[in-house]
Amino acid sequence: MKHQYRHQAAISSSSRHGRIARIGGALLLTLMSLLTTLSIVAPVAAQEQEGEGTAQVTINTFTCPDGTDTIDPVDSLLASCVTPANDHTFTWVNAEGTLATLSPQNGQVRIDDIEEGSYILYSDVPLDDAVEVASCTADGGNRYTRVFDDNGVTAFDPITREQIVCDWFVIPVRDETSALMDLTGSLQPEPATQSGINAPAGLSGSLSLQSTDQAQVTINLALCPAGTDESSSFDELDAACANTVDGVVFTWGDATGTIETITSAGAAPIVFDEIEEGTYTLYSDVPLEFASETLFCVADGGNRYQKEFNDNGVTTFGGIIREQIVCDWFITPFDLQGEDGPTPTPTASGLAGDPVVTPTPDLAAPDLTVTPATGGDARATETGGSLVVHLALCPMDYSGDQLFETCHGVGVSDQPFVLTGPDGETEQITTVPQTPGPGIVQFMSLPAGDYMLAGGPPGDFGSVKLYCSTQPDGDRIDAVLDSTRATFTIGDGEDILCDWYYIPENQGGQTPTPSPTVTPEPVDRAEILVTLYQCVTGTSVAGASYADLQDACNDTRDGVPFTLGDVGAPPLTANTGASGAGAVRFFELLPADYTLRPTLPGGLSSVAVYCQLNEGDPYQKTLSDGATTFVNVDGDAIACDWYALKSNLAPDPAPAGPDGSITVRERLCGEDASAITDWERECDAGSSGATFTLASTDGAMTRNATTNAEGIAVFSDLSDGFYTLNQEEGMWCKARAERVDSQSRVIVDGGQNTDVFLYQCTDVTQLPSTGSGPGIGPMNDDGWWQSLSAVRLALMAGGVVGVVMLLRWCVTPRGFAS
Structure with missing residues (x-):
């Protein structure tokens, strides 16, 4: 399942009464100017009935009950908003003025016989009383959310022959004072089924990235009954998990270490605010062998998405800028008396219940405290061996024999350790879970074999003493140390604990402080x-x-x-x-x-x-x-x-002559076409040295050109029309252009420029002189023949109709946010 952020396409709820009056006068002139576009060959969506020549827009109108959230998904709105909105009118406008004012009949407005062009649509809903959300499909394609401007106007620009059906929701809002009070209340998890993550309808339209210079992350915590299926949907978990939780510690940090910790207290949200731009990590202290965690978030009032945890129970907020993120964090205890969770093992997993380790007379092995590098506990039952490293700082030039007693309580955080073994290289960063205590990293699920461990403060400023032993028996193992690198062997299923004591050396009277190496949490997305x-x-x-x-x-x-x-x-x-x-x-x-x-x-x-x-x-x-x-x-x-x-919206003087152009842009690939997956990135601009011939289809013009060193050749001063392009020597292996017809003829329209990208896969001087290569297709032409229906193929015989059908094959109305 894919999850992404998304902005809500809803109207801001600031005071804007009298929208219809404001559409008149200067505003209408502005809208008319915005709808004046260059004449281009526009795509035509697939038609439900062959031969239908005009577009149609059908609006199903609904009034939602008070309290409906504007960020609810469309399915939820359709379920809750069942009252037809018959008491509003809709106005359909183009650059020439108002075409129709329509009132819904049984909750539906239909606009028929729409000619190709640009249009706008708005209703008479007062914008300070309600928020409008419109979700549409075109020609039975994917559902998308329409965008409104600040005056509640949505543009259909351009329409060709689409059959568009929209669900238009009118959502009442409250005044902002009560909405603000409700926003505070909504952040308190309620004992029943409400998660409290959604802002009230009255504010959702006004929340935006520009509203604050810093980001904020809010966590609403809920405890689920033991054995609840952690893979359940948000709605299922939200309904089942009604209990609050006290005493859970959340740690917010970045590559430099911990920034802030907050402990949960009942239903109060956990809020990390004043967040600067950057990448951050978040984890709780829930023991992961006893419970699972599931996290759903909403950014800036967009769609809800599920976040992921790594094996240590850490989730990453990558590349935060100014987002306002609200999350529901569900904790589900395993049913340890059933079969829903892992069986606890006697190995140590935290500060409590550590196995007894018998110290040696000199380098005493400390109690084993297994804590993940970024917080939390080992998730579930681990297989294979393990390595836990305790990093401790000794006094400068320390030469005594009581390393454990003297140094072990002085931990060093934010130090990277890299373990190299049979499975490759793994890196962890030390954390200090308690003071006094060492900095800790752990490596789990290790196969048997030879390993090298490197890390900690640099060897340029000090030396390392190392003590490694098996656990829980405390038998010392052979570990060869070279500066800050150690080599040793881990047996099958063997658990190793290493005390890594760093002893700073006096550098001419200055005591260096080891600088933590900044190693950010990997960002997968x-x-x-x-x-x-x-x-x-x-x-x-x-x-x-x-x-x-x-x-x-x-x-x-x-x-x-x-x-x-x-x-x-x-x-x-x-x-x-x-x-x-x-x-x-x-x-x-x-x-x-x-x-x-x-x-x-x-x-x-x-x-x-x-x-x-x-x-x-x-x-x-x-x-x-x-x-x-x-x-x-x-x-x-x-x-x-x-x-x-x-473009110049003012009337142009009569042109002195044709002003269209076709730009040939050659790309040299150096690979066989079958080996190329991304043509734009794998092929470089350059000239093959081939000569290209451009001819108008009416035979009035023929020109030749060779691309320059950057692979560019321009045919200028072209009249609007259709042109053939041929390569005189050899053939190209792929061609792309935005405006072509079904016969691979390049189109010049409205005096504009048309770019044609020609991909050369081998040296053209070694190819037979067979003229042009494959036909010039649309920019995204991979497999386009297979994607066309019989009706579309039949229509492609119709010249310009074929052009727009060809260009349209992969285009589906879409909508998204950041």
């Missing part, structure tokens, strides 16, 4: 950061490089929705500006292929996207129907600059 830049009218994008766009397009644009989606997971939508100027960040992403798409206002069109993977070199992404796709995203940090060109 990916993030995608996108920043939208607006290019001014008249910027030349034909043949433009990344540096050209950086110089020409400096203005960021806030408030533009970006949607991230992948197959089988809910879409996520957020507005630029949520993560900085013009930026929005999608994070906690599980491995998948992701498609990113903006909903640009009228007058803006996407022209180029450049990305960096894990701070590597920038590379250009291809665009398809205004979207780009990331393949095999797995723990990556992706940062993208998205460039959009602003």
